[in-house]
Amino acid sequence: xxxxxxxxxxxxxxxxxxxxxxxxxxxxxxxxxxxxxxxxxxxxxxxxxxxxxxxxxxxxxxxxxxxxxxxxxxxxxxxxxxxxxxxxxxxxxxxxxxxxxxxxxxxxxxxxxxxxxxxxxxxxxxxxxxxxxxxxxxxxxxxxxxxxxxxxxxxxxxxxxxxxxxxxxxxxxxxxxxxxxxxxxxxxxxxxxxxxxxxxxxxxxxxxxxxxxxxxxxxxxxxxxxxxxxxxxxxxxxxxxxxxxxxxxxxxxxxxxxxxxxxxxxxxxxxxxxxxxxxxxxxxxxxxxxxxxxxxxxxxxxxxxxxx
Amino acid sequence: xxxxxxxxxxxxxxxxxxxxxxxxxxxxxxxxxxxxxxxxxxxxxxxxxxxxxxxxxxxxxxxxxxxxxxxxxxxxxxxxxxxxxxxxxxxxxxxxxxxxxxxxxxxxxxxxxxxxxxxxxxxxxxxxxxxxxxxxxxxxxxxxxxxxxxxxxxxxxxxxxxxxxxxxxxxxxxxxxxxxxxxxxxxxxxxxxxxxxxxxxxxxxxxxxxxxxxxxxxxxxxxxxxxxxxxxxxxxxxxxxxxxxxxxxxxxxxxxxxxxxxxxxxxxxxxxxxxxxxxxxxxxx
Numbered sequence: 001x002x003x004x005x006x007x008x009x010x011x012x013x014x015x016x017x018x019x020x021x022x023x024x025x026x027x028x029x030x031x032x033x034x035x036x037x038x039x040x041x042x043x044x045x046x047x048x049x050x051x052x053x054x055x056x057x058x059x060x061x062x063x064x065x066x067x068x069x070x071x072x073x074x075x076x077x078x079x080x081x082x083x084x085x086x087x088x089x090x091x092x093x094x095x096x097x098x099x100x101x102x103x104x105x106x107x108x109x110x111x112x113x114x115x116x117x118x119x120x121x122x123x124x125x126x127x128x129x130x131x132x133x134x135x136x137x138x139x140x141x142x143x144x145x146x147x148x149x150x151x152x153x154x155x156x157x158x159x160x161x162x163x164x165x166x167x168x169x170x171x172x173x174x175x176x177x178x179x180x181x182x183x184x185x186x187x188x189x190x191x192x193x194x195x196x197x198x199x200x201x202x203x204x205x206x207x208x209x210x211x212x213x214x215x216x217x218x219x220x221x222x223x224x225x226x227x228x229x230x231x232x233x234x235x236x237x238x239x240x241x242x243x244x245x246x247x248x249x250x251x252x253x254x255x256x257x258x259x260x261x262x263x264x265x266x267x268x269x270x271x272x273x274x275x276x277x278x279x280x281x282x283x284x285x286x287x288x289x290x291x292x293x294x295x296x297x298x299x300x301x302x303x304x305x306x307x308x
Numbered sequence: 309x310x311x312x313x314x315x316x317x318x319x320x321x322x323x324x325x326x327x328x329x330x331x332x333x334x335x336x337x338x339x340x341x342x343x344x345x346x347x348x349x350x351x352x353x354x355x356x357x358x359x360x361x362x363x364x365x366x367x368x369x370x371x372x373x374x375x376x377x378x379x380x381x382x383x384x385x386x387x388x389x390x391x392x393x394x395x396x397x398x399x400x401x402x403x404x405x406x407x408x409x410x411x412x413x414x415x416x417x418x419x420x421x422x423x424x425x426x427x428x429x430x431x432x433x434x435x436x437x438x439x440x441x442x443x444x445x446x447x448x449x450x451x452x453x454x455x456x457x458x459x460x461x462x463x464x465x466x467x468x469x470x471x472x473x474x475x476x477x478x479x480x481x482x483x484x485x486x487x488x489x490x491x492x493x494x495x496x497x498x499x500x501x502x503x504x505x506x507x508x509x510x511x512x513x514x515x516x517x518x519x520x521x522x523x524x525x526x527x528x529x530x531x532x533x534x535x536x537x538x539x540x541x542x543x544x545x546x547x548x549x550x551x552x553x554x555x556x557x558x559x560x561x562x563x564x565x566x567x568x569x570x571x572x573x574x575x576x577x578x579x580x581x582x583x584x585x586x587x588x589x590x591x592x593x
């Protein structure tokens with residue numbers, strides 16, 4: 001009996017390995033297109049980008065190795081440091097607001113209220129509209145409101161900041177809500193029942209039973225909104241494009257609502273001889289920052305999967 | 309006692325319903341503002357943004373008419389290019405990455421593991437990192453037309469798609485493919501007539517994520533395409549502001565309305581799949 005089983009297993013293994021061998025012959029067809037496109041669209045530009053961050057160049061053919069000069073220039077660049085601080089502040093404020101509101105909405109929508117599906121549909125809708133279009137819709141609305149005080153969203157940094165926060169809340173709450181609803185629906189009913197029988201109040205149940213159970217969803221949403229905040233570009237460009245700017249004593253200017261991605265983009269378009277190299281160095285630093293957050297998230301979800 | 313508790317519960321639900329209804333109205337307002345202002349004369353858009361377009365302000369269809377040629381570029385051309393790019397890219401990504409993912413999951417050689425690792429890695433790389441070099445590479449290889457840019461999208465978007473497909477293929481029992489092989493199917497036939505039909509749910513999720521990404525993408529096509537010739541809708545709308553000193557806001561809103569109508573129709577018809585697809589992409593990526 002046991003021997004038969006082993007024989008069967010052996011047969012199985014040889015079977016699947018012969019299939020594997022047959023499949024391997026087709027690798028150019030199965031793997032080829034993706035490998036070629038992936039090399040053109042990612043691997044080569046990525047490696048070349050790292051090399052160019054160590055060069056001074058105006059076009060791609062006149063690149064000259066200059067070592068870490070671009071990185072030093074990046075850290076000396078006041079506009080980059082400003083953009084970093086502004087982006088970090090934006091990411092944290094939007095993270096807190098989006099997650100608190102999205103959780104509240106998701107919690108309300110899982111209480112068995114009539115019309116929950118309709119609300120869910122409406123709240124998710126802004127996610128389908130692109131960042132550029134969103135930016136112009138909201139810039140019209142903010143200017144419509146601010147024109148009563150004869151000012152505009154481009155006139156003050158705080159208008160631009162809170163304007164972008166409102167825009168991002170409007171867009172992202174529906175997205176995070178979907179993830180929270182999925183988490184809330186997985187909270188075991190018996191646990192809620194037990195809490196109720198033990199006489200826990202609604203708030204006690206929420207904080208002691210529900211929230212610990214949806215902790216994985218909360219972590220994912222926090223990571224997502226943090227990286228979304230850091231990578232934000234389209235909305236930033238369309239809403240304020242960095243305006244208003246202040247002139248520094250040295251004659252350089254700082255765009256006061258410019259976030260990191262837009263700062264890198266604008267640096268690429270500047271005329272000076274060192275601009276493109278500096279922009280590429282900024283891009284590498286930006287990549288390390290965003291990748292660290294992304295890998296932390298990936299590691300966290302992996303760990304969770306293992307535990308389950 | 310019981311009755312009292314019940315009425316407290318129903319009162320609580322009433323309050324929640326009202327709050328949600330109010331938020332719902334706030335959510336619809338921006339879209340409503342676009343509709344209102346697309347029928348309003350340009351001079352009133354800034355001063356009377358929230359007024360209904362009656363009386364003096366009524367512009368009829370004039371905003372839509374000016375919008376068609378506004379920005380020195382025909383709007384219908386950008387619609388055409390957006391549709392071409394989105395359909396070609398999504399089809400290419402779905403076909404190529406699902407085949408590659410099946411190969412990676414089943415053969416699982418050292419090289420496959422390397423490709424898979426690079427794909428996962430590419431998901432955390434922001435576009436700014438490769439923005440300049442990618443646009444130069446695409447220029448050199450003449451990938452700067454709507455018919456060739458899907459190759460760029462396949463390259464830069466392969467990561468998430470491969471990640472999602474590999475995850476799904478690993479959950480399919482190997483026995484089905486073994487049975488097909490014993491019945492005399494080659495790898496190609498096994499893939500197309502046995503594996504591909506089973507991939508349908510993931511195909512829909514990945515397809516929706518790619519459609520939403522490509523349709524709304526601004527930066528990649530604006531850097532890769534030759535924008536005097538080819539503009540997608542987001543590029544078109546962004547350049548309305550760039551090309552004019554004072555923008556015709558009425559016409560801009562008319563174009564924005566035209567560009568979000570297909571999106572909303574698409575959303576309302578495949579809402580279930582869209583929400584499921586987006587949730588799948590978020591949790592995994």
